[in-house]
Each structure stands twice: as structure tokens, then as C-alpha cells.
Amino acid sequence: MKTLSFVAGRALQGLVVLLGVSLVVFFALFLTGDPAAVMLPPDANAAEIAAFREAMGFNDPILVQYARFLGGVMSGEFGNSLRFQRPAVDLLIERLPATALLACVALLWSSLLGFLLGTIAAIRRNSALDFAIRVVSLLGQAIPVFWLALLLIIVFSLRLRWLPSSGIGSWRQLILPSIALGAYYLSAITRLVRASLIEVLGENYIRTARAKGLTSWRIVVHHALRNALIPVITVQGMYFASLLGGALVTEIIFAWPGIGRLAVDAIQTKDFPVVQAVVLFAALVFVAVNFLVDLAYLWLNPRIRL
Known part of the structure; x- marks a missing residue:
């Protein structure tokens, strides 16, 4: 029983760490301001930025965005690469x-x-x-x-x-x-x-x-x-x-x-x-x-x- 408690405690600590990292990774995207303006090329106009913000779901409440992000992470979905237009997880698996x-x-x-x-x-x-x-x-x-x-x-x-x-x-x-x-x-x-x-x-x-x-x-x-x-x-x-x-x-x-x-x-x-x-x-x-x-x-x- 003590061994199982030791293992379970370590597993729980690992889950807490991963949850904390997901919070940092998600909210770091918003530290520079509007993520849509940052992710698009400098010559993007206001209409393109607004359309991209709507497509990426940046207009939703922040908690809704994080819940969607966390759900995607748990299912192995990180979104598509903006550069290659392919799932990011596929690029990761290739490398x-x-x-x-x-x-x-x-x-x-x-x-x-x-x-x-x-x-x-x-x-x-x-x-x-x-x-x-x-x-x-x-x-x-x-x-x-x-x-x-x-x-x-x-x-x-x-x-x-x-x-x-x-x-x-x-x-x-x-x-x-x-x-x-x-x-x-x-x-x-x-x-x-x-x-x-x-x-x-x-x-x-x-x-x-x-x-x-x-x-x-x-x-x-x-x-x-x-x-x-x-x-x-x-x-x-x-x-x-x-x-x-x-x-x-x-x-x-x-x-x-x-x-x-x-x-x-x-x-x-x-x-x-x-x-x-x-x-x-x-x-x-x-x-x-x-x-x-x-x-x-x-x-x-x-x-x-x-």
C-alpha cells in the first residue's frame, strides 16, 4: 500500500506540473497583445486580422479559449502550423x-x-x-x-x-x-x-x-x-x-x-x-x-x- 501511495503521489505531482505548463504556454500567447496581429505578417490589414481572430476563436472569452486549448491537448490536437498548414503534432512526430x-x-x-x-x-x-x-x-x-x-x-x-x-x-x-x-x-x-x-x-x-x-x-x-x-x-x-x-x-x-x-x-x-x-x-x-x-x-x- 505504501508503494502504491508513493507511485500515486508522484503521478499526481506530474499531472499538476503538466497543468501548470499548459497554463503558462497558453497565456504566454497573449503577453505580446493581440495574438492575431502577432501571428499574421506585418503587412496584414485590419480586415484580415479580424477574420483571422474570428477563425482562431480569439474573440471568445479567455476561459473558453483555454478550455478549448486544454481539450485539444488532451486529445493530441495542437492546431495547424501557420507556416506549413499541417497539424503541429504531425510535424513534431516527424522530427x-x-x-x-x-x-x-x-x-x-x-x-x-x-x-x-x-x-x-x-x-x-x-x-x-x-x-x-x-x-x-x-x-x-x-x-x-x-x-x-x-x-x-x-x-x-x-x-x-x-x-x-x-x-x-x-x-x-x-x-x-x-x-x-x-x-x-x-x-x-x-x-x-x-x-x-x-x-x-x-x-x-x-x-x-x-x-x-x-x-x-x-x-x-x-x-x-x-x-x-x-x-x-x-x-x-x-x-x-x-x-x-x-x-x-x-x-x-x-x-x-x-x-x-x-x-x-x-x-x-x-x-x-x-x-x-x-x-x-x-x-x-x-x-x-x-x-x-x-x-x-x-x-x-x-x-x-x-
């Missing part, structure tokens, strides 16, 4: 596979390498190897994504001509954007794994395992790593949600046709139905990933069930 592919590859290689480097640094604490790993991790978090992306293009595309600099279609086009996107997360995961493992390795049950003559790697793999995973999984969940919500800078620099690039194009062209769809989708991803992370807590730490 989702590209963003999901890039996010999964970036998070996969950065997580695997980050876990390895963080574990090595924790076991060899205060050694030269630990110092080198910490320096590299610090540099990875300090280097801006856009600067690293441009550097990768200059070196591997323009100078060496080993890899393409943009586009999607082959595995070679995935290498540079996944490296640029995953470098920061590699550094963050490495530092977090190291810090978590060092804390866990100081616990009494770890000292008992050492007294029994177990090797360092056996202690880490079978005893320490599971308890050290809780903060790491939290961070990974947030990283994956942000990646799946759209990596704006990376997708723009590498001309990657994902959700982030769709959002930027929609903002530039004042395509508000698409902007609303992207923002609500990103919020849904964050809520869903955090809910899954909470469920993972129940498996990693049985004390949470109590």
Missing part, C-alpha cells in the same frame, strides 16, 4: 525520431564512459590517474557546446575530411553531433559517479567487505555501485529528458532535423501552435522521465518503499 536517435546515442556513450572513468577515479582516489580524469571532466563541463561543435567541424570535416559536417542519413553523420552533445554529460556523469562512489566506499558495510578480503572491483560492483546509482540516475534522467526535448544548439549547428531545430524555426516564424506543441511535449518528457526515475528508486533503495 522526434531524429532527436531520439541523437539523444540516445549521446547519452549511451557518455554514460558508459562516464561510469567507467568515474569508477576508476573513485577506486584510485588522489592518484595521478584520478587527477587526470578530474581535469578532463572539468574541461568537458567548461567548454561551451557550440564552441566544441564548431571545433569538431573544423578539425574532422574541413581539415581532415573524415566526417560530414551536417545532415542525417548515415552513421557517419551521427558521430560529430553525438560527441558535441554528449561531452558535457560525460564530464558531469564522471564527476558524479566518482563523488557518489567515494561517499559509499566510506560506509561501514564496505569496511566489513574489505575486512573479509574482497577485491576492490568486487566491492564496487557487488556492494557499492548499486547504492551510488541513485543520484546518478536522477541526473541521467534529467539529461535524457533535456536531450529528448530538443538539443537546440547542436541541432542548429549540424543541421540536424530534430525537435530543437523545429522549435527555433517556429519561434522565428511566429508559428505559435508548433511552439506550444514543442514546449508541452518537452514538459511531458520531463514529467515522464522523472516518474520513471522515481520508480527506479524503489528498486535501487528498498528503504524508500517504507
